[in-house]
Amino acid sequence: MLLSKDRKIPAPSVNPENKPYFDAASQGKLLIRKCAACGEFHHYPRSICPHCFSDKTAWHDAKGVGIVYTCSVLRRGAPEPYCIAYVTLDEGVSMLTNIVDCDLDAVKIGMKVRVLFKPTDGGPPVPMFTPA
């Protein structure tokens, strides 16, 4: 079953801290934060490193590929079924996201996926993933 292309995705809440993330998303680029003090990536975007509390964090272009860590297809309470998932990026961080544009019943843990960007209802696009 294909996911409807018409599902309305709510606009994300944009603030000064995450605005560069959504500006990049508008250009089809996935950014994650990297800490210069401890070398670890993190997500969602924060200016203080959650690993070592350093403020020496900066934006980094993610490769936009990863694997499905866990997933679930939601069939109730939504006009169309959709697949919610945690995707672990190559950089090691996990993102709560959706798997889209594929047979939802074929989405499996460990599946390789790549990022794409879906328009939202009046806001910037948001990163989602599809089988690589």
Ligand SMILES: [Zn+2]
């Ligand atoms: Zn750190």
